[in-house]
Amino acid sequence: MPGGETAKLSLQMVTKIDERSVNNLSAIPKEEYLYKCTSACAGCSSSLCLRYVLKAAGPDSVLVVPACCTSVIQGIYPGTAMNVPVYNIAFAAAAACASGMSDALAALGKETNVIVYAGDGGTVDIGIQSLSGAFERGTNFLYICYDNEAYGNTGMQRSGSTPLGARTTTTPGGKPTAKKDLDRIVEAHNPPYMATACSAYPLDLYKKVKKALSIEGPKFIHILAPCPPGWRYPTEKTVEMGKLAVKTGTWILYEREFGKLTINGPSKTAMKRPAPLEDYISGQGRFKNLSPEVMSEMRQQVERNIQRLSREEAGVC
């Protein structure tokens, strides 16, 4: 694992965190790069996230988008809801396409941000090979996976990122296996920066995108993006659902910079004293009628994850 004095020093040098620090939402730029009236579903958290991602990235950015909800949200030709170039690419190919684009722009002496914005299916399933290849090669780009834990664009089929017990159209009896641990796969590539985020914490997301884009090399941000039609909760509860995911410890906000883990504010409290898992589960139709066995396994998964990350942060793993 990279670390030590040299790595820390260089991180401070390249990130200029102080200059970029934003401590409240009012300090976020007013410029919009994702316009209103998109074709996103009501209560869509991924478009909310994209809005903040682009505000953090600014106009000198290119978005590479594989097949996912964002393919739909951006609008139908010749219209577009976006105010940065968007390169749409086939499902499995986003990270590879971004590799080529990043190198081309570098060859031309440009410092444009190349950002992949991909769903969970395009990341943990069909796109994982090109993701792994691009990270191993040290591609200079930011890969963002917005994770609504199913294939939302095609009508909520299970993905590798669907959690245990969740009902989707292809797991009508509840998913029998656990969510694939994407972050540990990405971590195994030792990227200089990786983080988790959640749509309910836009300031946290904004700062993470800013920081990621100030670092050379492959960066990764994994956003939990609650999805009203897929998770089967009322549209006005999107922010609440994201907060509950964090407060129950189901989703932990952290950053890993040159291998060093930092648990972020809201999750610090949640990991010490997590809210009851039922608070998160009970409001979602996809978790209806969970068996006590599945519920117990889910509880253990949350507990194991909290333990693992706590140990790592304390340096005892």
Add this chain to the structure above:
Amino acid sequence: MLTIATGNKAVATAVKAARPGVIAAYPITPQTEIVEQLAEYVSAGDLESRYIPVESEHSAMAACIGASAGGVRTFTATSSHGLLYMHEMVHWAAGARLPIVMANVNRALGPGWNTWAEHTDAFSQRDTGWLQVFVGTVQEAYDATLMAFKIAEDERVLLPVMVNLDGFALSHIMQSLETVEIGDFLPAYHLPHAIDTENPCVYGPMTGPADYFRFRWDIERSMRDARGVIADVEREFAERFGRSYGPTEDYRCEDADVVVIAMGTLGKEAEVAVDRLRDEGIKAGSMRLRWFRPFPDLDLAGREVVVIDRDYSFGFGGVVAHSIRSKTGIAPYSVIAGLGGQEVTYNDIADFVRNRHPGEETWFGVSDHV
């Protein structure tokens, strides 16, 4: 400069001269020498190019798409299963109107594993919107690769070009090679629809039937215009460098009663067969088909035609034989030969002509006329 080289080395040498900004590379027999040679050029500083050692051919073409759209000249090479693995992106490259150049070293498809020459790999990409040229010599591999960049990048075309050379029969055969000083033959890469953050556009978004249909027609219109562009570029190449090419390479065809049509190295072999047949008093000629897409107009009126297909479309017939038939109305004698690297000599080709049965098909060495 006169040297000797393999077909693979000739392609790599031409790519070096074309100075692509990005090369995406993934190895596969019998193409590997091309990407190895390019890696050496880049490593030695002889070629200032960004070399992306991708993890698959699907990613190779995806990286070329990203790089080409990003604003630089791009190249990749593949073969056989590699070409089929990238198939989705092969379509995408043409649909996105990107002038990517790719060498495809023609090889058979498994199972069983077979690394020798066959054209089925390239023909499986027939309807993708790529221009396809097939070469017969080391020199032609070099010349066609150089010209491919100029043709692809012409604003009347803006479609990708696949340069096909036979696995081992050409990729690993050494012949003389005259390299050229390309000077301003290749202008600087300019893509009118390159990514530009000052002018943000969406590329390849959801598109309704009316626009989608028009985009397909635009591809075909460019494919038709490409015929003229190819002729212009080949003429300019001949004027500058003294070697001329056309949609076919005709050998002793002027007064021929029977014409052999083949592609790649078998087309060169056919020229020797023609000399043999002429010695016997048979007025034979050879018409080596170079461009497969766009498919050229052929003048075969009043002649008998023998087509050698190093490919097959199961349940239908030889791809080239049927293309000739539909383009000219002539029912050729269709010989299926050379699949999986089967040896086909000029004596065999002379036999095909001597024993021809117009309108029929035969599988050389396997079945009689059917």
